[in-house]
Amino acid sequence: MILFRGRRVLASLLLCILLLTTACATKPPSRFDQVQQESTKQKTGQAVAKNATQGSKLNKFFPEGDDGYDRVYTQEKKGFSEANLKKDGKVVAQLAISDTTSTPTVASKYSNSTKEIDGYPAVELGKTQTSILVGKYQVKVISKDPLFNASDREDWIEKFDLDGLEKLK
């Protein structure tokens, strides 16, 4: 009998614990909660600066495809333009120009840069990215295929019309 009651007590105890824990279980905080809050304070205009250059104006500074490479434009937004670089139908890299007016901290990362490509301050980031700062524009080449390495990225950065882009206001 005592044993039976003990079991009953234990069962109710377990049930209470179950109810309590499930009732109180909230979603664990995410590492992106803070930025979610910050970025929803305004409905528009917080990600891309009003005076950022239209993507369509950036397209003409991209390199042409050549030597078996095809260049296919993908995104063209205010302050940003991007193209895929394809070889044998496969995307091997992405080429992009962005207006750093919208992202002021991006421009500042070049102030410590010790590397240059074609006379412009250059930065390598992570395993896949090489970029330079041309005036207020960041020109970036991103590897999408491991065979497309840092030296390929530099080659393709040099193929952009960098002088022309520098003159664009």
Place this chain on the structure above:
Amino acid sequence: MSKPIFELVDELPTSGLTVSMLNALDFIVPGEWQNTVGFVNTIKTVTGEDDEDLIQQIGERAIYLFNDKSQGYQTALWLYQTVDSADYALGAAALANKVGDTIPLLGFLNNLTPKPDKAQTIDLSLKVVAELVAFCQINGIPGDSIGDFVSALGEYSGESIIRMAALISVDGLIPLGPDFIEKSLSMISNMNPGELEGNSTFRTMQDAIPGDNTGGKLDFIGNSLDGVKGWMNGMIAANALTAEKVLNHLSGFLEFTDDKLDYVAAFIDVSTNYYEHTGTQTLAKRLIERAIAEI
């Protein structure tokens, strides 16, 4: 305001009828689609980077871009969700006890009413238009560029191409038959604006469809369908696609008899959300690709 984009991507399911169906359609575009889920995991997969600090920066920029309404990403997501919004209760009931098992359709027939061809045609056409408008919103080209969209279809891959394969299969071939494109085009051209206004999905998304009034929007819908006709026919021809062939592949998890095709279409309609599922993946991918280029 819908849920945060990182939550939507985190909550994408790894199993269930939508995922089973898309996997079963892999034969049309072999190896193109992997069901990448989870925001951080998607960042890693799309960028090939694994440095946590870098992932944080990419994720934060992507969230900023998504939450800026002027960038069009939210409209695109809303379109993917809207054209997929059916009553999922039936599908959920079917799945409750059957995940990973075959689902005998016969038991559900009493609860299903196949849509008439006209409603099915509008459904198909609105999905095409949603794809076009969402594509333009995500990639930044004017919302009525049918030509740009059609040439971009040739570049579709991954979750975008499996979405199109599913559209052709389960919203075209199965409910409407082998000549579904011609059939839909002729139905749309004979439709009057009032009939279109009677469709609830159209009413919900009409503001996003180019055109001054319902008549203009109807024209745009017809032109869009006409624009993708050649590309769709090419995909059908390249794979010798037929309803029977598609059903053979679906029969791995769905049991039905051949004379119940309309019911299969209706069942898939209420129990999957492949447009929203793959649309969320497309959107996340494009946001992340832009974010890594901008940081």
